Amino acid sequence: MNRRDFLRYHLQGAFALAAGSTGLLLPKESMAVGEPDIVVVEGAPGAATRAALNLLGGMGQFVKPGDRVLIKPNMSFSHPPESATNTHPEVVRELAVMCKEAGAAKVLILDNPLASAKRCLERSGIYDTCNPIDDCTVAMITSSKHFKRVDIPKATDMTSNEVMKEVLKSDVLIAAPVAKSHAAAGVSLSMKGMMGLIRKRRAMHWRYDLDTSIVDLCTLLKADLAVIDASRVLSTNGPGGPGKVLHEKKIIVSKDMVAADACAVSMFEWYGRRFKPRQVGHILEAHKRGLGRMDVENLTIKTMTL
């Protein structure tokens, strides 16, 4: 990131915050008292990410000085950002920069690819955008030596799997998926994205029930912060595309993975139709098991347009 961009994003963020705090730009429902459960900001990917996090209360509540932060974006397809199969590089960069500002000692941006790791890193744009940031590493992890077998105590089906050691070492886990459809799971958002941090994901298809095991996994890998990149939404033929891409220009953030995912489901069109969060198996199950809330109509949602 060059300095001009950096400053621009900061200014946009500061402006957004100022505007937001005076209520100038906000619709009424977002003026609810206290911190919102979900924030939705419309704007350029990077700026919207910053504004949304600031409205949620700032990165400082998640990242403390000296923390190791792990960001899990979607970057396991060797496609460019416009395909909407990977998280937008500017969203990931903004998150990494904000973590650094909050004092993070180390920011790791990791995924486990489905195609040539090198080309995924290159074409997603995330490596070039984020790796130059100080103390920030973008890498693909495939070798079994970087994984460790872990029990999942709260599981009902998948009681163990192999998790990236880095996840276990990090203090903060941020889910940063792109919003996309998924032929087996309905949608692939922050919860489904956690499958990128484990090694034996094939078993989730053949041995376990996919929806149940996604929830099992999220009881273990419960992200502290979910940032859904809906700047582009892959509305059909996900997760690999090519499908219909909606240019929604939105960023959804929440401390609750389930709420963020549920919000994304209800907010956009999928296969030309509208769905309720309960129509996505793993969201419904996560809600029932108390992992988070899918009843977005009862939650405080703050929205803003930059």
Place this chain on the structure above:
Amino acid sequence: MSLRRAIQLISLALFLFFLIVASTSFGSYLPVDSFLQLDPTHFMGTLVSARYFSLSFLTAILVLLITLVLGRIFCGYICPLGTTLDGTDKIFCPSHEKRPRLGNLRPIKYYIIAFLFGAAVLGVSLIFIAAPLSLITRFYGLVVYPVFALFADGILSIIQPLADRFGISSLVFAQIKTPRFATQFFILVFFAAIFASARFSPRFWCRYLCPSGALLALVSRKPLLRRRVTEDCTDCGKCVESCPMGAIPEDPCLTLHEECIVCRTCEKVCPVDAVAFTSEVPGQPSHGVEFSQTRRRFIASGLTGAVTAAISLTGLKAVSNQGALGQVADPRLIRPPGALPEKEFLSRCVRCGECMAACPTNTLQPIWFQAGFIGLFSPALNMRRGPCDPECIRCGEVCPTNAITNLLKNERIWAKLGTAVILRHACLAWEHQKKCLVCDEVCPFDAVVFKDEPEHEVPVPHVIEDRCAGCGYCEYFCPVQNQAAIVVTPMGALRQSRGSYEEEAKRQGLKLVLRPKDEYGLPESEEKDTRGPAPGFTE
């Protein structure tokens, strides 16, 4: 260290360097197959068996021409197998007195080359049995390199925690891929035998067996620069004893020049400096004649080769011509992208294993008898080990005989390897009603679609044959264990010796497209009616 040792080590190092480079992404910028092209057996054998000549074989011709002038310096200075044997001989070779005495085995190498030519005349390439560069490339590429990589990755794992502590982030997640290969134990045992043959004499292989040594010997009976002995010779016999090739007969004034590899050990050990390698003719015959009475056996060996080839051509799996009736081939034999039609392919492939060492996904493996006896050690894809990257052209780049076409980047995706077939009885979606879509997710060509079918609770996969390039991503990632539920079969594979793959594929109506750019981000207005089944959602 003598000059010769230095040259040998540099040559071996260069050979290994090229091999390592071939297995990294820098492969395309260096002539990584150049050593393989020096081997006269590769050149002559391929010339005869495949009726194929390539300009790159000029280097092998150069080797033959140089040998005419300087003798077998290729064997003494360049050949990586020779250098390796010089090293292992130090371990295995007993001192001179303890060696068992052998009869005259020298002609064997001529019989071997005659055997190979006899087979080659019938279009069958058996040079992989004995061509030294093919053997040594296979040895280092498929046996030594994986072990080396395994250790290197082990060391890396040890230092990675330190790298993390000192913030060397580039190292923390680095990994050295350890390739794994089939047939390696055969290669190992074969080489163990070659190494152990030093019990009988140093450079046993080079003296008695090497077909390239034989070819070079044929042109080095009277090289311009050769060993000469002056009248100062005291007949002490030190040179006779020390010659690693046994090229000095009882009379040390004479030399079997065709056996001499110009190592100049005799010159070094001579106490009276009577030995020199010069072009001067001191007016005395320098050449010792040893073997005779071999013409009959030589011809017999050639005939044996021809008969072996004929037998192999009547083997059940032999390919007489492409697409002939009653073709028996392994149902899962998938050749590398751009591989020539099978018959031509086998006659050109020297089984050096360079393509396998270079393959970034390790899917290229040497085979046993899936393609019959004459297909031994030839490369085939094992999709369960790795998919074939549709943007990768490495195997063709490194192939020394173009048995695998060196495809241009834009031609590559049209080189269809086969077609994926779903084994519905094993499929998680079709048979077990599980939510699985992995084949669709990973297909780089979007050739797998999931549809709702009556009597199926979950969407089930279908392959669109015209879009399938047979890359094997689906087979590799299929979560069904051992036998995948979607497999690539050779059906529809494109293999041609000339012409454009793209034109042929398009002529056949194939739509092999790597998720093209213009399909991304469809303008919302253009695709209004996306209403339809929404896989994965519940009603």
